[in-house]
Amino acid sequence: MPLDLILRQATLAGQPGPVDIGIRSGLITAIAPLLPAQAREIALDGRLVTPGFVDSHIHLDKACLGGRCVCHTGTLTEAIAAVAAAKRDFTEDDIYRRGARTLEKAILQGTNRMRTHVEVDPRIGLKGFRAVNALRQAYRWAIDLQICVFPQEGLLNDPGTEDLLIEACAGGADLIGGCPYADSDPAGQIARIFDIARRFDIDIDFHLDFDLDPSWMHLDEVCRQTERHGWGGRVAAGHVTKLSELPPEELAAVAARLANAGVALTALPATDLFLMGAGRSHSVPRGVAPLHRLAEAGVTCSLATNNVLNPFTPFGDCSLLRMANLYANVLQIGSPAGLTACFDMVTRAPARLMRLDGYDIAIGAPAHLVALDAADPAEAVATLAAPLFGLRHGEMTFSRPAAQLLRPVPQAARAV
Incomplete structure (x- = not known):
C-alpha cells in the first residue's frame, strides 16, 4: 500500500x-x-x-493582559480582583485575538490538545465562551480544544451565574469547572457543579485548595461527591498547592484517597510558584504540589500552563516542556526516570485526564x-x-x- x-x-x-x-x-x-x-x-x-503535548489547564480568555491590570502585592486575591475589573471591558473580538495569539504560541511549542477554562458570570456573560468556541473552530486544523466553563468569582454568592453556566453547557461546553474557594458556600458550590455535570453528562475540572494551609481541604468534599455520583475518572482539580505543605505520611493518605475516588490532579508550576507565599520577606515556600509522588500511588497527574501574561502569571511562552523542566527544578528531580515521568505529565498523563481517544x-x-x-x-x-x-x-x-x-x-x- x-x-x-x-x-x-x-x-x-x-x-x-x-x-x-x-x-x-x-x-x-x-x-x-x-x-x-x-x-x-x-x-x-x-x-x-x-x-504531541497536552495542556490540560489554560485560560485563553484572560491571556495577554499586559498593561491592563496594575498589581502591587502579587497575591491571588489581587490577581482575581484585577482581572475581574478588566474583564468588564472585554469584547468577543478582544478575547478572540488574545486567545489566538496564545493558541499559536502553544501550537508552535508542540501542543496539539488543550483544555481551556473560560469564565462565565453576569459581568462577562457568554462573551468568553463564544469567542473561545470560535477559536476552537478556527484552529481545529492544528489543535483539539476542550472548553470548560466555570465561575471564577463564585456561584451561590453570584446570582445569575448558574443560569449562564447551564446555557453554556447546553450550547456545547465540553465540561464544567468550579472554584469553591471563591464562594460563600464552598461545599454548596461543589454540590451544584456535580448536579450540573450529571444533568449534561459531562466531566468536571475544579480550581481547588489554592493556598498553603493544609489543615483543611475542599479536596475531601470533591472526593466524597465523586464517589457519591459515580463520577470516578471524570473529575480533576487544578493547583492543590496545599499538598506542598503535607508531610510524607499525610500526602500518602491523600494519594490513596484520590486514587480510590478516581480524582485527577493538575499542578500549574509557573502560577503556583508566582502566587504562593507572596508578601513573605524570607523563606518563601515553593507552593508546587509534589504530583510525581501522587502519580506513583496511582493518581493521574498532569502539569499545565494555566495563565499567560496576566496578573496570575505575568510571563509565559506556552511551552509545556518548560513547565516540565520548571517542575523538575522546583521538586529537585534529576534522574532519567524522574525526568521521563515529568515528560509523561505533559503528554500521556494529561491525555488520560482529558479522556482523549487515539492518543x-x-x-x-x-x-x-x-x-x-x-x-x-x-x-x-x-x-x-x-x-x-x-x-x-x-x-x-x-x-x-x-x-x-x-x-x-x-x-x-x-x-x-
Missing part, C-alpha cells in the same frame, strides 16, 4: 531503537525498523517523536505527531528541546528547523 509520508529513524518513548513511521491518508499505517516503501521522507536521525503512536492512530530535537524524553525535559515540526492528520502544522552553527570558513579554504 503506497504511503504519503515516512518519518525515517524516529525514536519513540519507551521503545528500543529508532523506527520508521509510515503515514497514509492522515493515519499511521506502518511502524518498522526500516520501511522499504517509497514516499516523501523526513529524516529524523534518532530524534524523539511524540503524539498514541500506533498503527491505525491519527498522525498527530510532534518531533523534538532530543534523543529521549529525559533529554527533552532537561534541555528544553526545541519542537522541530508538528503533524495533524499527517499534514504539517508548524516547522522550526534545528538551529545550525555558521562556522567561519578558514582563510586558506576561501583562497581556493
Whole structure:
C-alpha cells in the first residue's frame, strides 16, 4: 500500500531503537525498523517523536493582559480582583485575538490538545465562551480544544451565574469547572457543579485548595461527591498547592484517597510558584504540589500552563516542556526516570485526564505527531528541546528547523 509520508529513524518513548513511521491518508499505517516503501521522507536521525503535548489547564480568555491590570502585592486575591475589573471591558473580538495569539504560541511549542477554562458570570456573560468556541473552530486544523466553563468569582454568592453556566453547557461546553474557594458556600458550590455535570453528562475540572494551609481541604468534599455520583475518572482539580505543605505520611493518605475516588490532579508550576507565599520577606515556600509522588500511588497527574501574561502569571511562552523542566527544578528531580515521568505529565498523563481517544503512536492512530530535537524524553525535559515540526492528520502544522552553527570558513579554504 503506497504511503504519503515516512518519518525515517524516529525514536519513540519507551521503545528500543529508532523506527520508521509510515503515514497514509492522515493515519499511521506502518511502524518498522526500516520501511522499504517509497514516499516523501523526513529524516529524523534518532530524534524523539511524540503524539504531541497536552495542556490540560489554560485560560485563553484572560491571556495577554499586559498593561491592563496594575498589581502591587502579587497575591491571588489581587490577581482575581484585577482581572475581574478588566474583564468588564472585554469584547468577543478582544478575547478572540488574545486567545489566538496564545493558541499559536502553544501550537508552535508542540501542543496539539488543550483544555481551556473560560469564565462565565453576569459581568462577562457568554462573551468568553463564544469567542473561545470560535477559536476552537478556527484552529481545529492544528489543535483539539476542550472548553470548560466555570465561575471564577463564585456561584451561590453570584446570582445569575448558574443560569449562564447551564446555557453554556447546553450550547456545547465540553465540561464544567468550579472554584469553591471563591464562594460563600464552598461545599454548596461543589454540590451544584456535580448536579450540573450529571444533568449534561459531562466531566468536571475544579480550581481547588489554592493556598498553603493544609489543615483543611475542599479536596475531601470533591472526593466524597465523586464517589457519591459515580463520577470516578471524570473529575480533576487544578493547583492543590496545599499538598506542598503535607508531610510524607499525610500526602500518602491523600494519594490513596484520590486514587480510590478516581480524582485527577493538575499542578500549574509557573502560577503556583508566582502566587504562593507572596508578601513573605524570607523563606518563601515553593507552593508546587509534589504530583510525581501522587502519580506513583496511582493518581493521574498532569502539569499545565494555566495563565499567560496576566496578573496570575505575568510571563509565559506556552511551552509545556518548560513547565516540565520548571517542575523538575522546583521538586529537585534529576534522574532519567524522574525526568521521563515529568515528560509523561505533559503528554500521556494529561491525555488520560482529558479522556482523549487515539492518543498514541500506533498503527491505525491519527498522525498527530510532534518531533523534538532530543534523543529521549529525559533529554527533552532537561534541555528544553526545541519542537522541530508538528503533524495533524499527517499534514504539517508548524516547522522550526534545528538551529545550525555558521562556522567561519578558514582563510586558506576561501583562497581556493
